[in-house]
Amino acid sequence: MNFDLISSKENPLFKEVRQLQATGSKGQKARLASGCALLEGIHLVQTWEGDPALKTLFTSELGLKNAEIVQAMYSHLELCPDTKVYQLDSALWDLLSDLVNAPHLAGLLDLPKSCLASPQSISTLAGDVVILDRIQDAGNVGSILRTAAAAGFTQVIALFGCAHLWSSKVLRAGMGAHRLLDLYEGWSNQQVLSAVTAPLLAATADAELDLFSIHKELIHPVAWVMGSEGQGVSEDLLAQAKSVSIPIDPRVESLNVSTAAAVCLFETMRVRLH
Template sequence: MKLDLITSKENSLFKEIRLLQATGSRGQKARLACGQALLEGIHLIQTWVGNPALKTLFTSELGLQNPEIAQAVYDHVEICPETRVYQLEKSLWDLLSDLVNAPHIAGLLDLPNTALAPQQSIATLSGDVIILDRIQDAGNVGSILRTAAAAGFTQVIALSGCAHLWSSKVLRAGMGAHKLLDLYEGWSNQQVLSAITAPLLAATANGELDVFNMSKALIHPVAWVMGSEGQGVSEDLMTQAKGVSIPIDPRVESLNVSTAAAICLFETVRVRRS
């Protein structure tokens, strides 16, 4: 296996992967421009081992001394021999990752077409859907994606204003869920209302429906709408949706949006199993 060395932070490829880590619109613009996202950590790399979309790997001499990392690298290269593997100087990993004692393994993943050309040629989305309405915390977004995959909800739409689904922080929080999901982002409220065929159910504190008393509604495909941490679900969507509340102790003001999503999705699963 051939290793290309990167020894300087001025290396053009190293600068590129640092830019892919940027937060906000700067990072999103960079990821869309090059059509790639950065996978960090052994778990994410293992998730995509053998997938040709993972075309570039980064490790170090120290990383290859880790049996788990070495195995993942060799397994992937054996299946995808065109993969480029770069060995970084140890000092560069402190610049590459903000994680303490981060494992020396990362990779560049080609983004799917749905990420590069959002909402193009999609007339309708049938079946269950999750709609993320301007949820800005990357940890919350990644956690919801992980829950969606665990609950068997494979279609997720992130409206404009959400954290970028392919950002480093969302990928880490998603723990590999991205590979199991059909992800769409950058949609407007109107595009959602035009494309979704299932009835909209909006999780909201003052919803007229109780999530634990909706057996008839949850048997059929639904589109769960999860609103932003501060503002909730937008008015445009609320006018077309049924509000659904989660009963909580009145001394507690609200639930974290990722917790609320987990309750709604797994209540849907429970209803259908029973």
């Protein structure tokens, strides 16, 4: 195997990759400017194996001694021979990845068009939708994306103030669910209210309407709104939504937002299967 070697942290491509990993709005700005996200670890690379959007791979000398990594790289190259592969100096790998002891494999992925499209360019979004309202914990956001994909909800909108959907932490928590979803990011409440055609159902702790009593509503397309851990669903969305609560033991104050999302989405799936 003979790949281009990157041995300096001043290498322009290496610097670009490091910018994609930045947290918060700095990383988001870099991802939108380049139209790319970084996939870290063998599982995420394997998820996009054979997809031309995975256009660049990175490994190291240590990575090339790992049979599973070599297999994943060759499988992808066989289907996408134009993929560029770079071997990083081992010292650089520690700067690139914050995954301790993880296999040395990463990739650059072209972001799908839905992520790069401005919300103004989308006049209507029909069918089931999951709307994330200012959920800031990356683990929760990734977990909800994974749940949405598992429950057959393929459209997810993240409003301003959410953890960025293509950040490293959300990608890792999503465990490859991103590939199965149409993801929309940076929307305002108003854009949701004008584009989403399904009725809004807001998961709230104190609603009188009980999740297990709304079979008729769940048979048809719905837009589930999951609110931030601290503030809940924003008032202007609540005003246009039907509030729904999950019955829980009164001694417990509330559920984690990703757990609440799982209960709501799988109850929707259950109703439709029966």
